[in-house]
Amino acid sequence: MTTISILLLATIGILLNMNAAVTLLQPDWALALLTGTMLARRTTWRWVLPTLLFHDLALFWSATIFFPLAALIPPVLIYIDGQIGPALPQRMLMLFAVSLPLLGQGWSTMQWLLTLLLAVICWYILVLRFRYEQ
């Protein structure tokens, strides 16, 4: 159920980004939600990454914006968690790294900051949600 809700919300986010590009200063809703999901639970990458690819293609006409960086999150997190133990700093760093290309795509700094903040909120809510589902 959570999976379907996230996919639906990500799609609405992409549509909102394209529909109200001029009227609203808005974050990249789908990117924030999807990275937050992957940080909340690593195993979600199986459906998050294809959705992120769809997001890249819809908004940027390219598959090499966020997708390759986001594809690194699961293996890098597994490796770092194994080395220093599961913790927040590596996850914050990954979130920062994945969202950084937004600035190179003509988005304003405010939009980037909003995306980062939204991702943290989504991440927090989804951690609770996944824990509740368990």
Added chain:
Amino acid sequence: MRQRRRKYGPWLWLIAVASLLLISRHTPLGQQVNLGIAPLLEAMSAPVEWWQEFSLWWRRSGQLQAELLRANNDLKKQAALLSELQVMREENRQMRRLLEARQIAGFQWHAAKISGRSPDEMSQRLIVFTEGAKPDDVVVTSDGLVGLVDEATPNHAAVRTILDAAVAVPVTVAGKSIAALVRGKGNTLQVAFVPWISAPEVGTILVTSGAGGEYPAGIPVARIVQVSQIPGDVFANIVAEPVSNWRRDSWLAIASRD
């Protein structure tokens, strides 16, 4: 079975990702995705349009007169009506100027309504609702050139604006023999191949030269905002901005070759 999956799983994943990236580099997947979601974008804005039509229907006839009379005494309502009038006038002006642009011979013109914009600061890509557009058709606003149709379906078209790095427009200055190329740089335009000695002044409007036959000649493209000399180079460093504002205008015109 599980061991085999664990052994080959990451490699299969890597191959799948690499294949996807390769496919997306050589096929216009993004444009296809945009055209695919175009009906969803329209569906999203449909309630707003329904509401506008619904409210217009109620305003007709006697109710409109009564509303106007009340508006004379109500400053807030008057302001709302005035702003609505300004929007209609602006739309009317855009449509009239688009009609003027249609006088360029050798092209068939279609009206197009913007249904989606890419969310970057300058909206480098657009999705428009139109009929009969084809790839490489020229897109203009009432003020000047917007870009080219990249992909099209019978009802929608994905447009790459001149701010996109993949678009290059041959330009000139009206009445002068300058021949240059305008290229997109994300939020600005770069004007290439203009010798420093004949560099135009800041504020000069560049128009399409018609060279190459892709764009009709004489359409305003860019306004020069910065001219500087590059030491040791014969060409000037010229930065420009588009003259058309596709983030403000909602109507465009598409020119297809006859």
